[in-house]
């Protein structure tokens with residue numbers, strides 16, 4: 001692997017921002033310092049004073065392989081991920097067939113080794129009848145166990161109280177939950193159907209997938225985790241009210257952590273008028289007050305990590321009634337640039353963005369040798385130009401589904417280059433299709 005010297009970078013790492021050069025050898029960070037310019041390297045990359053960050057580690061994506069590859073696949077979406085500055089991803093089990101046992105987990109890893117441009121890991125899915133597969137999961141074989149405590153895309157709802165109790169008692173790895181109470185949602189749906197028939201307006205989505213539905217389910221998850229001292233990670237929080245369930249402070253050592261997603265930090269209910277089903281997702285995008293509270297909770301370390309929940313669907317599929325349009329947005333290519341929108345607005349610092357998208361994700365999952373710009377760590381790096389806002393246009397979208405919810409909206413930064421294990425996987429609009437990611441390695445989290 002050729003060595004690479006990055007010069008004139010503004011490195012942002014571990015709460016500090018400083019001018020430095022970074023030497024990359026054998027895929028790893030060999031040196032970080034103020035004057036490495038004399039050091040021999042096969043390639044020198046002049047950062048031109050731009051920001052150099054540890055690559056984003058996205059702990060929640062749906063890449064749709066196997067079985068739903070008309071929407072997306074591991075190759076197409078990992079290309080979009082590296083173009084967006086994401087160097088590692090953790091992928092969800094609601095594909096077809098769902099990832100419910102060790103064999104399917106191994107098959108996904110094998111496929112990713114062939115085609116993924118970014119580093120990868122996969123969740124084992126939970127169901128009402130795979131507790132044995134969960135109990136026998138070796139630490140490190142999956143990034144976690146995904147439990148749909150509310151029904152969403154696919155049919156992976158776990159609603160048997162005995163099974164839920166057993167998962168929280170016995171899971172040998174981190175438990176990641178989707179929290180929305182399905183009976184509450186079904187009752188709301190019936191109410192709205194009675195009033196509007198099939199023509200329910202998209203603005204009703206946050207009232208159907210309501211605050212009460214979220215709070216009931218996340219409260220149960222936290223109760224179960226406390227009862228069994230489980231390692232719980234609540235995915236995609238969307239409401240101000242749920243925030244009281246979580247503690248502020250550094251993620252290291254927390255038994256209960258929580259994630260927010262980029263679209264819930266960027267859009268709010270006013271955007272349904274313009275974007276309609278394109279921003280329909282579960283849990284729903286809610287009120288401006290909720291978005292504000294989530295941003296404040298990121299800043300005070302109550303929300304531990306920021307991810308995407310990248311969940312692509314075709315435009316034709318989105319073009320239906322409220323009940324027909326599937327939930328989910330494609331996000332990996334625009335996620336990190338979208339966070340710089342909050343940096344320019346003075347809501348988040350670059351140091352906080354780096355902590356939430358990289359350092360804290362590594363700590364949360366006990367991910368080995370990634371997530372920091374440290375000598376000896378894998379060189380997963382992203383060079384970012386945050387000097388001026390950028391508009392997303394459809395012609396640059398790399399997702400298989402071919403659209404982005406940010407079209408016509410402002411992003412706060414442009415990704416210039418992305419290094420995955422020391423290789424330049426993306427540079428100036430071009431993905432290097434020869435680059436392959438590695439499987440992520442994890443220490444114990446239970």
Ligand code: DOR
Pocket residue numbers: 062094152153178280281282283311312327328329
């Ligand atoms: O909006 C969503 N889409 N939320 C989920 O939980 C699943 C995802 C998907 O797979 O489409």
